[in-house]
Amino acid sequence: MDLTGKTAVVTGGSRGIGRAICVELARRGANVVLCARSVEGAARETADLCGSNVIVVPCNVADAADVKNLMETAREAFGRIDILVNNAGITRDGLLMRMKEEDFDAVIATNLKGAFLCMKEVSGVMMRQRYGRIVNISSVVGIHGNAGQMNYAASKAGVIGMTKSMARELGSRGVTVNAVAPGFIDTDMTAALSEKTKGKMEEQIPLKRIGAPEDVAKAVAFLVSDEASYITGQVLCVDGGMGI
Numbered sequence: 001m002d003l004t005g006k007t008a009v010v011t012g013g014s015r016g017i018g019r020a021i022c023v024e025l026a027r028r029g030a031n032v033v034l035c036a037r038s039v040e041g042a043a044r045e046t047a048d049l050c051g052s053n054v055i056v057v058p059c060n061v062a063d064a065a066d067v068k069n070l071m072e073t074a075r076e077a078f079g080r081i082d083i084l085v086n087n088a089g090i091t092r093d094g095l096l097m098r099m100k101e102e103d104f105d106a107v108i109a110t111n112l113k114g115a116f117l118c119m120k121e122v123s124g125v126m127m128r129q130r131y132g133r134i135v136n137i138s139s140v141v142g143i144h145g146n147a148g149q150m151n152y153a154a155s156k157a158g159v160i161g162m163t164k165s166m167a168r169e170l171g172s173r174g175v176t177v178n179a180v181a182p183g184f185i186d187t188d189m190t191a192a193l194s195e196k197t198k199g200k201m202e203e204q205i206p207l208k209r210i211g212a213p214e215d216v217a218k219a220v221a222f223l224v225s226d227e228a229s230y231i232t233g234q235v236l237c238v239d240g241g242m243g244i
Helices: 016-027 042-050 064-078 101-129 140-144 150-173 195-203 213-223
Strands: 007-011 031-036 054-058 083-086 132-137 175-182 235-238
Touching: 007 016, 007 064, 007 101, 016 031, 016 042, 016 083, 016 213, 031 042, 031 064, 042 054, 054 064, 064 101, 083 101, 101 132, 101 150, 101 175, 132 150, 132 213, 140 150, 140 175, 140 235, 150 175, 175 213, 213 235
Parallel strands: 007 031, 007 083, 031 054, 083 132, 132 175, 175 235
Antiparallel strands: none
16 A cells, blocks of 8 residues: 555644554655644644654634645645545534533534535545545444534534545546544543543443554555545444444
8 A cells, every 4th residue: 555656635633543644644655744723742743753755734624714725735845635634523522401502513613514625625636636535534423423422423424424425526537535434542532531431432342442543544544545446435434343
């Protein structure tokens, strides 16, 4: 799965799954455009792990002007955009009766609208190239739902719907669009959980372990490679069998 010469834009690339994706794609030879709200701290650490062919671009994916600047900067730096990984995401958990409207709107804006804006901005570039790979990071929560995460589930289910629709729209131009749905992955989001809660979650996973960000990154690397050129409109669950 050699990605030498390919240019990949990864949103939310500063830490967790996004960091692992950036590092994995860079390891396979890709030029990496790391998108994060802040270009300092964690984003800079990720860039250092990626090596030389990486740039960090500040971007709020829910802002159309920011997204346009992101894609223009990527093309100016590397000449083309071959890969887009929509990974940026936030949570604002709470039971429906207590959920604030602004918490619902914030999650939808980043997780769903952000993916929409990035695909809209890059689709023309990839269609003209007659080549492109788009991978949207969804979640098993978007497939099965989860109490206290109605806004997050809605956003990630919406990502799956957009993935399938875009696969139909872009397929004839040599652009594949797929989604990866991670399960219980060891990230900053899950680090806040108690050991008791983590233990209960592990018991629900047939492989009996929490996933690593690298598990997701390797699945993404496959889907953006030429080896996956006849795969589009699919949702790959990387969940240790959690969704069986």
